[in-house]
Amino acid sequence: QEKLVESGGGLVQPGGSLKLSCVASGFNFDIYAMGWFRRPPGNASELVAAINSNADNSYYADAMKGRFTITRDNDLNTLYLEMNDLSAEDTAVCSCASDQDTFFSLAPKCYPKRGQGTQGTVVR
Secondary structure, eight states, rough: OEEEEOOEEEOOTOOOOOEEEEEESSOGGGGGGGEEEOOOTTTTOOEEEEOOTTTTTTTEOOGGGGTEEEETTTTTTTEEEEOOOGGGGOEEEEEEESSSSHHHHHHHOGGEOOOOOOEEEEOO
């Protein structure tokens, strides 16, 4: 059974950091590109970062450039998202997702498998 389980969310103050993890199981993690989505309260889900299967290329949404870093460890079947300099606008449920190819896509429909998500909340 294909499974994606996120962890690492929590409460953080403005300017703080969180590092999310996503452990994959039930499929060949190392041959698929992966992505992180987030869903702010009352808003639609959006792709914030993506990475190729061998980590040779990555993508960041404009608002995340310079603050977020996506990495992966194919030996551990784990995807990471390090988030720095967080603000209230970053409050969201973050989910990892697997693409259907080795090269990442920017189209959300290309990420059919997603985890349940982990909540990150920025509070004063």
